[in-house]
Amino acid sequence: MEINDSSWKDFILVGFSEYPKAEFILSLFVSGFYIMTITGNMAIILVSLLDSRLHTPMYFFLRNLSFLDICFTTCIVPQMLVNIWSGHKTISYVGCMVQYSVALALGSTECVLLAVMAVDRYIAVLWPLRYATIMHQQICHLLAATSWLSGFANSLLQSSLAIVLPLCGHHHVDHFLCEVLVIIKLSCVDTGPTESKMFIARLIILAIPVCIIPTSYACIARTVVRMNSAEGRQKAFETCASHLMVVSLFYGTIMFMYLQPKNNYSRNQGKILALVYTIVAPTLNPLVYTLRNKDVKRAIRKVIWKDLV
Template sequence: MEVNESSGGYFILMGFSDQPQLELIFSLFVSVFYTITLMGNMTIIILSFLDSRLLTPMYFFLRNLSFLDICFTTSIVPQMLMNIWGHNKRISYIGCLVQYSVALALGSTECMLLAVMAVDRYVAVCWPLRYTTIMHPLLCHLLAAASWFSGFVNSLLQSSLAMVLPLCGHCQVDHFLCELLVIIKLSCVDTRSMDSKMFIARLIILAIPVSIILTSYACIAWVVAKIRSAEGQRKAFGTCASHLMVVSLFYGTIMSLYLQPKSNYSQGQVKVLALIYTIIAPTLNPLIYTLRNKDINRAIKKVMGKDQT
């Protein structure tokens, strides 16, 4: 991305500076959610290593998701808080490039990882007797690696397209983070062709995992419908409920944010959607997975010395 001399090699993240009276409340809100994100996801990672009953494919992928959420929020929140607390709201060009490239890579990785987790739930419900054979550790590692690889490749492709755009001295970013589509808006050239290419890239990175998720859960629903006992249906659905909640929150937000015309939203609404996607969702993920998860709760009790089994 070409940055003219008039831009000074930096961007100014405006954030919520148009409502300075809310910045302190907003910073406290973000700080609390970030702390919960770190503690919740770190707890899941540590417990999954300490308790042998959590050394299963499901918790292997959940551990990847937790690590992913920690990295994702950390790529955004510290810089955001520095801008809110300080008078200098600048971020260097390189810092901005790194932030939107890493955030895009991690967000894309989560898209694919949630699809892999849906496949894992499909095998667990539809092929329970062959689950451990099919979801072999080698296959699990390959699927996780493929998710990370595809996410970073998508980021590399989209970020490289944006790097060649001249910004012509524009440096004010009406957002609380360096977000690729917002940076592209600062360009002083016609970006319609590039917008189309990036939309196709976003569509692919969303359509493939969504198709996998819908297909997996259609098969799961078909199998669950054949279970005659209500208790059996509840048990089968219970193994998928947490993942469904996380998928609904994540995909509902990003599809609203990235697949609809920006004219449908004000910039304030875009910021709120981005806030849900980048701050709130990573905080809720560990809570969703732990509140009703007997294995996690049992592992917590074991670590605390309250479980004698």
């Protein structure tokens, strides 16, 4: 058995160092998006907790999504900015393993959570009178727990497969974060069997939600079309359209990145896609999904007015 002695050295995150001026400008761009991500998602969490009218299953799942997005970006952005501004591109071996394991767990959790939210909208539109009975507190907590547990289980499986691969002195990570597909490329042994197992795991965590979401929205669309009330159709469309925008952005980049063959994985393409789903998407989530919502705007005004009074 080959001993992976070299694994315990620091990794060097190359990032966009071949374009130093562009990298500095990118760091300012990332900083702005990170501040907006924290501010927007914290606002959603606080407002939905403080306003009793937002104590519904929909906003319970939104709080989970907002908390998840805060954790996801915090797992990646501070390390990225430190590396750019300090000029030192290193990250410890343990830090690298923790980063890609946690990021993978949170990304996987979001896959499942978005499917849960689609089911929530499906029940709300198709059975509005029974919605509160079906989506009671216990089932909401169970669905949220399932999302988190399945995400971390997927990460545990894939990380355990990746961490045993010998690196044989290869420590230059051609990315701005420790990402499992890139770490696998550093291995000096045949990674085919490992990649096949990881591909199956990725396929499962993506395919099941991808089947649930379109099915839910197909049923929602059919119900909305049959509604007699124009106001009801508009309200259903607004809540569902926002969710679909989030789903399209997140799943579009994730599926393109993780379900393509390794030989087709371009390094620059991977970095750009990673920027979209790790930095841009968490910023847009509160904007397109909640802050456009009249109930949330009303709750924000109510909270601010109380503070002023």
